[in-house]
Amino acid sequence: MDSINRLLGPDVGALLRDRRYDQLRSALMELEPADVADLIAGLEDEQSAVTFRLLPRDLAADVFSYFDAEQQEDLIARVGTERLAVLINEMDPDDRTQLLEEVPAEVANRLMALLTPAERSITQTILNYPEESVGRLMTPDYVRVRRNQTIAQAMGHIRRYGRDAETINVIYVVDEHGRLIDDLKIRQFLLADPEGTVESLMDESFVALQVDDDREEAVRQIERYDRVALPVLDRRGVLVGIVTADDVADVAEEEATEDIQKMGGMEALDAPYLESGFASMVRKRAGWLSVLFVGQMLTATAMGLFEGAIERAVVLALFLPLIISSGGNAGSQATSLVIRAMAVGEVELRDWWAVLSRELAAGLSLGILLGGIGLLRVILWPGRVEAYGEHYVLLGLTLAVSTLGVVTFGTFAGSMLPFVLRRVGLDPAAASAPFVATLVDVTGVVIYFTAAAMLLRGTIL
Amino acid sequence: MDSINRLLGPDVGALLRDRRYDQLRSALMELEPADVADLIAGLEDEQSAVTFRLLPRDLAADVFSYFDAEQQEDLIARVGTERLAVLINEMDPDDRTQLLEEVPAEVANRLMALLTPAERSITQTILNYPEESVGRLMTPDYVRVRRNQTIAQAMGHIRRYGRDAETINVIYVVDEHGRLIDDLKIRQFLLADPEGTVESLMDESFVALQVDDDREEAVRQIERYDRVALPVLDRRGVLVGIVTADDVADVAEEEATEDIQKMGGMEALDAPYLESGFASMVRKRAGWLSVLFVGQMLTATAMGLFEGAIERAVVLALFLPLIISSGGNAGSQATSLVIRAMAVGEVELRDWWAVLSRELAAGLSLGILLGGIGLLRVILWPGRVEAYGEHYVLLGLTLAVSTLGVVTFGTFAGSMLPFVLRRVGLDPAAASAPFVATLVDVTGVVIYFTAAAMLLRGTIL
Numbered sequence: 001m002d003s004i005n006r007l008l009g010p011d012v013g014a015l016l017r018d019r020r021y022d023q024l025r026s027a028l029m030e031l032e033p034a035d036v037a038d039l040i041a042g043l044e045d046e047q048s049a050v051t052f053r054l055l056p057r058d059l060a061a062d063v064f065s066y067f068d069a070e071q072q073e074d075l076i077a078r079v080g081t082e083r084l085a086v087l088i089n090e091m092d093p094d095d096r097t098q099l100l101e102e103v104p105a106e107v108a109n110r111l112m113a114l115l116t117p118a119e120r121s122i123t124q125t126i127l128n129y130p131e132e133s134v135g136r137l138m139t140p141d142y143v144r145v146r147r148n149q150t151i152a153q154a155m156g157h158i159r160r161y162g163r164d165a166e167t168i169n170v171i172y173v174v175d176e177h178g179r180l181i182d183d184l185k186i187r188q189f190l191l192a193d194p195e196g197t198v199e200s201l202m203d204e205s206f207v208a209l210q211v212d213d214d215r216e217e218a219v220r221q222i223e224r225y226d227r228v229a230l231p232v233l234d235r236r237g238v239l240v241g242i243v244t245a246d247d248v249a250d251v252a253e254e255e256a257t258e259d260i261q262k263m264g265g266m267e268a269l270d271a272p273y274l275e276s277g278f279a280s281m282v283r284k285r286a287g288w289l290s291v292l293f294v295g296q297m298l299t300a301t302a303m304g305l306f307e308g309a310i311e312r313a314v315v316l317a318l319f320l321p322l323i324i325s326s327g328g329n330a331g332s333q334a335t336s337l338v339i340r341a342m343a344v345g346e347v348e349l350r351d352w353w354a355v356l357s358r359e360l361a362a363g364l365s366l367g368i369l370l371g372g373i374g375l376l377r378v379i380l381w382p383g384r385v386e387a388y389g390e391h392y393v394l395l396g397l398t399l400a401v402s403t404l405g406v407v408t409f410g411t412f413a414g415s416m417l418p419f420v421l422r423r424v425g426l427d428p429a430a431a432s433a434p435f436v437a438t439l440v441d442v443t444g445v446v447i448y449f450t451a452a453a454m455l456l457r458g459t460i461l
Numbered sequence: 462m463d464s465i466n467r468l469l470g471p472d473v474g475a476l477l478r479d480r481r482y483d484q485l486r487s488a489l490m491e492l493e494p495a496d497v498a499d500l501i502a503g504l505e506d507e508q509s510a511v512t513f514r515l516l517p518r519d520l521a522a523d524v525f526s527y528f529d530a531e532q533q534e535d536l537i538a539r540v541g542t543e544r545l546a547v548l549i550n551e552m553d554p555d556d557r558t559q560l561l562e563e564v565p566a567e568v569a570n571r572l573m574a575l576l577t578p579a580e581r582s583i584t585q586t587i588l589n590y591p592e593e594s595v596g597r598l599m600t601p602d603y604v605r606v607r608r609n610q611t612i613a614q615a616m617g618h619i620r621r622y623g624r625d626a627e628t629i630n631v632i633y634v635v636d637e638h639g640r641l642i643d644d645l646k647i648r649q650f651l652l653a654d655p656e657g658t659v660e661s662l663m664d665e666s667f668v669a670l671q672v673d674d675d676r677e678e679a680v681r682q683i684e685r686y687d688r689v690a691l692p693v694l695d696r697r698g699v700l701v702g703i704v705t706a707d708d709v710a711d712v713a714e715e716e717a718t719e720d721i722q723k724m725g726g727m728e729a730l731d732a733p734y735l736e737s738g739f740a741s742m743v744r745k746r747a748g749w750l751s752v753l754f755v756g757q758m759l760t761a762t763a764m765g766l767f768e769g770a771i772e773r774a775v776v777l778a779l780f781l782p783l784i785i786s787s788g789g790n791a792g793s794q795a796t797s798l799v800i801r802a803m804a805v806g807e808v809e810l811r812d813w814w815a816v817l818s819r820e821l822a823a824g825l826s827l828g829i830l831l832g833g834i835g836l837l838r839v840i841l842w843p844g845r846v847e848a849y850g851e852h853y854v855l856l857g858l859t860l861a862v863s864t865l866g867v868v869t870f871g872t873f874a875g876s877m878l879p880f881v882l883r884r885v886g887l888d889p890a891a892a893s894a895p896f897v898a899t900l901v902d903v904t905g906v907v908i909y910f911t912a913a914a915m916l917l918r919g920t921i922l
Contacts, residue, residue: 030664030665030666031666032666032668032686034685034686034687155651158651159651159652162648162651162652163648163652165648167630167689168630168647168648168651169628169629169630169647169689186629186630186647187623187624187626187629190616190619190620190623190629191620191623191624203491204491205491205492205493207493219710219714222707222710223707223710223711223714224495225493225495226495226707226708227707228628228630228689228690228705228706228707229689244689244706245689245705245706245707245709245710246683246684246687246688246689246706247687248706248710249680249683249684249706249709249710249713250684252710252713252714252717253680253684253713253717253805256713256714256717256721256801257801257805259721260717260720260721260724260797260800260801261797261798261801263721263724263725263797264724264793264794264796264797264798264894265790265793265794265797265894266794266797266798269798272802272805272807273798273799273801273802273807273808273816274802274807274808274812274815274816274819275807278819278822278823281823282823282826282827285791285794285823285827286826286827286830288790288794289787289790289791289794289827289830289831289868290830290831290834292786292787292790293783293787293790293831293834293835294834296782296783296786296787297783297838299782299783299786300779300780300782300783303778303779303782304779304848307775307776307779310771310775310778311775314768314771314772314775314778315768317764317771317775317778317781318761318764318765318768319761320778320781320782321757321760321761321764321781321782321785321902321906322754322757322758322760322761324782325753325757325760325786325789325895325898325899325902326750326753326754326757328786328789328895328898329726329749329750329753329754329895329898329899330746330750332725332726332893332894332895333725333726333727333746333749333750333895335725336721336722336724336725336726336727337722337725337727337730337734338734339721340717340718340721340722340734341733341734341735344714344718344733346733346734346735346736347734347735351735354735355734355735358735358739361739362739362742362743362746365743365747366743366746366747366750369747369750369751370750370751370754373751373754373755374754377758387765407750432793433725433726433793433894433895433898434786434789434790434793434794434894437786437789437790437894437898438786438790441782441786445782
């Protein structure tokens with residue numbers, strides 16, 4: 001649809017200049033809200049406000065939902081109060097909640113004041129749920145019917161209230177207290193005898209989310225049961241909203257982005273990369289980077305213990321980066337595998353032993369492979385005697401043994417650290433590649449020089 | 462729903478032992494297919510085959526779709542040919558395609574032979590599309606109507622064909638050649654005058670995917686337009702299938718998993734972590750690890766150039782791991798940010814300059830911060846004169862300058878490498894933290910010893 005934008009883009013400028021507003025308005029109404037949002041975002045400030053004002057109210061609310069937080073704030077400042085009140089009341093409750101979370105508190109309060117009592121009450125209820133909970137993600141726009149209604153009555157109800165619902169693929173049956181007792185597909189209604197009752201369609205089996213579940217739970221359940229929507233219940237079993245698959249796809253993507261950023265060794269950004277503020281981005285990176293830098297200073301301390309050995313055999317220093325970083329690389333693989341397997345629910349805390357035994361075996365195999373490569377590198381090197389001295393075979397063995405040790409330790413640390421973090425209630429994704437590498441570097445220095453002391457004593461040491 | 466399984470789990474054993482098959486069958490029919498699949502997967506081989514045979518055919522096909530590849534193969538071997546033919550013909554085409562992709566070729570051929578000509582033709586068409594394309598992901602089970610039908614006729618059609626459709630939230634309008642001309646919501650039909658025509662509801666605007674689009678495109682479009690399903694067109698504009706949001710959520714998750722594994726410095730696994738074969742997993746890790754190990758050997762070569770400097774001032778070696786790994790950490794942050802921003806479409810190739818200027822500024826800021834910490838670490842260290850000699854301030858400055866250089870270079874390399882990879886047609890996610898760290902380590906050695914040579918010449922060098 002990008003091509004549509006490019007084709008229509010210049011026209012908007014011309015239509016605005018000639019004040020052919022009716023024509024512009026009809027052109028915009030033929031587009032998808034997401035595309036209209038893109039188009040308006042590409043205009044200059046004054047033009048964008050004028051164009052936005054042309055939109056009919058329901059389209060305006062949809063388009064507004066597609067703007068990013070900055071553009072929304074900008075338009076809130078430019079649009080008159082009356083128009084703003086219409087807009088904010090027309091928005092879908094889940095989109096509105098997201099807006100109120102993202103704008104500064106004083107703007108949020110101003111917007112809340114513009115809501116009708118009914119919409120304000122819906123919004124306040126949603127905002128009362130914990131951040132990142134299913135409650136914040138749900139929308140109260142669904143259709144519910146009673147078991148003793150006839151199909152014809154229920155269809156009448158669906159026709160009346162289905163207009164504003166986010167999906168009418170699924171119709172919910174509730175009891176007199178509003179508790180969910182079944183979920184029925186719209187096709188069941190379409191295919192049923194109009195004189196029959198809703199009850200005749202029911203099997204009283206359904207899958208539901210709890211309102212205070214973590215929103216990642218919604219991702220897992222929607223994927224598990226392949227649904228386009230899931231109902232959300234409060235603790236008494238009362239139906240309070242639905243979560244739709246398209247919102248869940250957004251959440252899954254956001255959660256993966258957060259994990260990837262954490263795994264890269266930083267705090268997760270709140271906004272898309274190019275849109276997040278420079279200072280806040282640097283702060284989110286500086287924190288972990290400083291901690292790791294200070295932690296990495298332990299390598300200098302550890303190496304200080306072996307200064308005598310380095311003085312006697314400078315050749316040892318040459319291979320140090322190679323040895324320790326192979327441990328960091330092996331650890332990075334292990335931690336990435338385990339963190340992701342945990343995030344998608346393939347691995348639970350209780351699987352630690354299965355993971356540990358698998359990773360120790362993998363670490364040993366990989367260590368033998370790399371150690372072998374290292375050994376061959378030294379003993380087959382053309383200028384080996386000049387470069388490494390007459391004891392080059394022993395040096396090669398030192399390299400091989402310490403690579404094996406460091407790679408095995410790296411794999412061990414990388415695979416177990418996410419378990420430790422989760423066990424103590426922290427986010428396993430904080431076991432980033434840089435964190436594991438730093439941990440393994442310090443240990444690697446000790447492993448390497450200890451192996452050297454044992455194998456090279458009496459020759460070059 | 463896990464609790465339901467645990468509660469029902471033991472019962473199944475008892476019901477099977479007592480051969481109360483009718484009772485077991487009714488109990489299973491009340492559960493969700495995903496839960497029945499879990500329950501059967503938890504039984505012993507013989508019991509699981511017996512239980513599976515009890516299921517009515519449509520439930521059996523649904524349950525079968527939820528098994529993992531290994532369980533599916535196992536059941537294919539245990540279920541009789543006749544039953545298997547029913548099963549495979551009842552499966553949703555998209556689930557069936559996935560099964561045929563995952564089982565060994567001879568099993569796939571056997572299954573294809575069991576399909577009815579109609580289903581075989583559907584499946585062959587889908588299998589003809591490239592792997593990871595929208596064509597492989599789509600299902601041909603949707604409802605389409607003609608513009609000149611009345612609403613009542615269309616509703617009759619929807620009632621007749623909607624039973625097998627994956628969603629009837631959206632009804633597609635096609636012309637006499639099968640080309641898509643509009644998408645209408647079911648609620649529009651429900652609310653319309655039955656005597657009116659389909660045409661009266663149409664706005665002739667729709668969003669569609671192309672059958673040979675990459676499946677990541679489906680993720681982006683579903684998220685962009687917040688749809689529960691999108692139509693798929695071939696090159697002539699003919700409607701050939703639909704992609705639903707729940708399938709797209711699976712794809713988004715798989716793609717993120719693949720990226721995370723690549724970013725951890727390995728090839729992506731094909732199966733969940735604990736289910737992937739040990740040998741294949743080790744192979745997928747050994748490849749990159751060996752390449753990086755060999756690449757990292759360049760650090761030994763680079764350090765060989767500065768062997769004289771290390772001999773004269775062993776203290777330089779002590780800080781080497783600290784310096785080079787700070788570059789690797791900074792690079793890991795930058796590459797993770799950029800790879801993910803590319804994957805979700807926030808950053809395109811043409812944004813390279815915006816990213817570069819942002820990252821150079823970030824790298825300099827972070828480098829100044831870390832360099833400052835390093836300088837303070839040396840000049841405020843209690844035993845600084847004993848540990849680092851009388852020229853400890855110059856040593857601290859060397860540390861600070863080279864940290865600044867290495868962090869800036871790491872940030873630069875980490876942010877630009879994904880662009881380079883994508884530009885030459887490779888997967889940007891291959892710019893893993895270990896890859897960037899290795900690249901930066903080699904450069905870091907050169908930066909560090911060059912800074913030392915300039916700042917310390919005439920004092921300790």
